[in-house]
Structures are given as C-alpha cells and as structure tokens.
Amino acid sequence: MRERKSIFGPSKDEIWTQIAADIGGEFIEGGFWGKDVLIFKHGEWQILLDTYTVSTGTTTITCTRMRAPFINKDGLYFKISREGFFSSIGKFFGMQDIEIGDTFFDKQFVIKGNDPEKIKLLLADDRIKELCQIQPKIQLSIKDDEGWFGTDFPEGVDELCFECVGVIKETALLKALFGLFCLILQRLVQIDSAYEDDPQVTLK
Numbered sequence: 001m002r003e004r005k006s007i008f009g010p011s012k013d014e015i016w017t018q019i020a021a022d023i024g025g026e027f028i029e030g031g032f033w034g035k036d037v038l039i040f041k042h043g044e045w046q047i048l049l050d051t052y053t054v055s056t057g058t059t060t061i062t063c064t065r066m067r068a069p070f071i072n073k074d075g076l077y078f079k080i081s082r083e084g085f086f087s088s089i090g091k092f093f094g095m096q097d098i099e100i101g102d103t104f105f106d107k108q109f110v111i112k113g114n115d116p117e118k119i120k121l122l123l124a125d126d127r128i129k130e131l132c133q134i135q136p137k138i139q140l141s142i143k144d145d146e147g148w149f150g151t152d153f154p155e156g157v158d159e160l161c162f163e164c165v166g167v168i169k170e171t172a173l174l175k176a177l178f179g180l181f182c183l184i185l186q187r188l189v190q191i192d193s194a195y196e197d198d199p200q201v202t203l204k
Helices: 010-022 104-109 115-121 126-134 170-190
Strands: 027-030 037-043 047-054 061-070 078-082 096-098 110-111 139-143 157-165
Touching: 010 037, 010 170, 037 061, 047 104, 047 157, 061 170, 096 115, 104 110, 104 126, 115 126, 115 170, 126 170, 157 170
Parallel strands: none
Antiparallel strands: 027 037, 037 047, 047 061, 061 157, 078 110, 078 139, 096 110, 139 157
C-alpha cells in the first residue's frame, strides 16, 4: 500500500521517487520481497537504499540503510561511526581503533579496522570526509555477510553498508549518501582494495 502524504510534508515514497529521477536511479515500490527500494547503478556496482525494522522485544525500530556489494581485493574491513552510535550492536573482532591524523575528524568519529594504513589512505580524500560529516547519524562499514536472513555472498565479495536509526527523508542527506558511496567505491579501487567488476550479487 502506498504511503499517504501527511501534514508533515511529502511521504518517503514521494521523496525517494524524486531522488531516483534526479540522480538517474530507479525507485521500486514494494520491490524485492515487498520492500520499497531505490536502486542506483554506478559503473558495475549497484547501490541499494531501503529500510528495515529491528525488534527490541517491546517495540520495533525502523532503520535506513544503503548497501553496495563489491569484490574485496585484499580483505579490508572497517567501521566508521559517531561516538556512541550503535555501540551496543555487534563487535568487530580483530579490529583496532584508528586515528587518521585529522584532529577534527578523529574527534567526531570512532574508526575501527583491520588495516590502519589502507584506511588512512581511504580517508585521505577530503570529499569523503566532508560527506561523512554531513550525516548526523552514521554507521559506515564493510561487512563480510548479512547474517542468517540476508544475502549469502560468494567468496571474495563483501558489502559497503550504511545504517542509521530512523527513516531518512531529507533529500540533501540522501543525495550526499549516494555521492559518498560512489566516492568510497572508486577510492577502494584507487588504493588497490577493490575491483571494478560486477560482483554478481542480488541483494535481498
């Protein structure tokens, strides 16, 4: 059922449909497994925006996420989040706290990863840092799988993933997020951590 327009302004569907038109993507209402999705192709990569719900036992929380599978050339993993955000969800074993040498950025974000030098190279791109700072709520990571109920990735394929609590309907934030994903995927290729090839994965 299509989301109704409310007194608070355009619905999520209306906003996401307009964003898809603006950036050359596709909004599919009730698409994969009945979920609304916004799909954008950047080179051989497919970037997918959707929402999902998490049950706390007494209530449910809706989260916004963006995902893009890619061929991970050297097994690089990281998580970038604002201090305290999602701190109770998941632990990244084998990762260490990283500071990149940018005092302003290091104060705003907690950075964990398995290859500090590669992550410093990734974040040496000023535009990537600027686009991270635009997002008021952010957890950005490379994940090796999506768990029991998600997509099963083939060997060598991982996923760039953004998650935040709530439904993002701000056009500027969403366009900046698509821009951030495009830049990170390109940067991963530049630092020799990803291939530009199609990962041959369809997300659920």
